[in-house]
Amino acid sequence: MTPVKLYPPKSEKAYYFGTCLVDMFYPEAGLDGIRLLEREGIEVLFPEDQTCCGQPAYTSGYQSEARAVAAAQLGLFPEPWPIIVPSGSCGGMMRTHYPQLFAGTDQEALAGEVASRVYELTEYLVHVCHLRLDDRGPAEAVAMHTSCSARREMGLAETGPALLARLGQVELVEQERAAECCGFGGTFAVRHPEVSAAMVEDKTQAIEATGARHFVSSDCGCLMNINGRFEHQKKAIKGEHIASYLWRRTS
Incomplete structure (x- = not known):
């Protein structure tokens, strides 16, 4: 890395x-x-x-x-x-x-x-912390969405997956076109709701296709957008901020 x-x-x-x-x-x-x-x-x-x-x-x-x-x-x-x-x-x-x-x-x-x-x-x-994780949760597959800003502005496509890889009972399943935007984009979703809706529809389909029933993200805007679309679709797939996911499985 x-x-x-x-x-x-x-x-x-x-x-x-x-x-x-x-x-x-x-x-x-x-x-x-x-x-x-x-x-x-x-x-x-x-x-x-x-x-x-x-x-x-x-x-x-x-x-x-x-x-x-x-x-x-x-x-x-x-x-x-x-x-x-x-x-x-x-x-x-x-x-x-x-x-x-x-x-x-x-x-x-x-x-x-x-x-x-x-x-x-x-x-x-x-x-910096070189974090070690003692996974106490059950075995499960999880998908991850890395925000555009984290991936492109900060160059952090690998840090979230690296943390998930340190959880011994978690399998990170890669989604197709993982680098694509979820459609939130700050005020973009408000200014261009139809485009945003089409983008998040694609994103939810990609996450669902992994077979995972759980996904994580390190950005709450993306999390709120994707979770909201899954709720609108009446799907059982749930998203969680990666901080909460890591804490829940290791505390």
């Missing part, structure tokens, strides 16, 4: 940026991510004033509005500790787009410094 950056030693402390969708729809996934880090001996700090990373406004073309939202996050991480994000979408926004968003402004240096400390949760668990 080729790291996408030079990874530091494990830090004694880390910041946790929880994301809007985790906060509103999957709070237990956020807590499970914290539990996984704490089990590795890391003291996790959750800045209470955190809000949105600015990604919805940014991808909709509202750069000044996105900059205002993102600027409110820059001062939340004053110590030189890693910033761990349980989402490739928000992590990609902060690491990849913050330097671009603040280029030429008086916050350019701060944005670049913050971006350099951002890690997606599975990335940190694999490349």
Whole structure:
């Protein structure tokens, strides 16, 4: 597995940026991510004033509005500790787009410094914590959906599967065209609902074709979109955030 950056030693402390969708729809996934880090001996700090990373406004073309939202996050991480994000979408926004968003402004240096400390949760668990997992769950097959942002912006197509491979009783079954988008795309699903619906229909068919009755993702937007489509189809296939899946099987 080729790291996408030079990874530091494990830090004694880390910041946790929880994301809007985790906060509103999957709070237990956020807590499970914290539990996984704490089990590795890391003291996790959750800045209470955190809000949105600015990604919805940014991808909709509202750069000044996105900059205002993102600027409110820059001062939340004053110590030189890693910033761990349980989402490739928000992590990609902060690491990849913050330097671009603040280029030429008086916050350019701060944005670049913050971006350099951002890690997606599975990335940190694999490349920094070198996480070992004691699987206590039953044998099962599971599919995984890696978000476009995690796969393309952050280069993390392998970290989720690498963690699942460390669960001795879990068989990861690869879906056909695994790299295709589920159709969520932040505000894309709102702006182009018909296209989004067709894309998630294809994604649910690909997951169902694996024969797995369970799938995981490290992004709550994708999870919500795919789960919602399966519920609409009245299918029994259920999705879970990878943090919750790992914690449930190893705690």
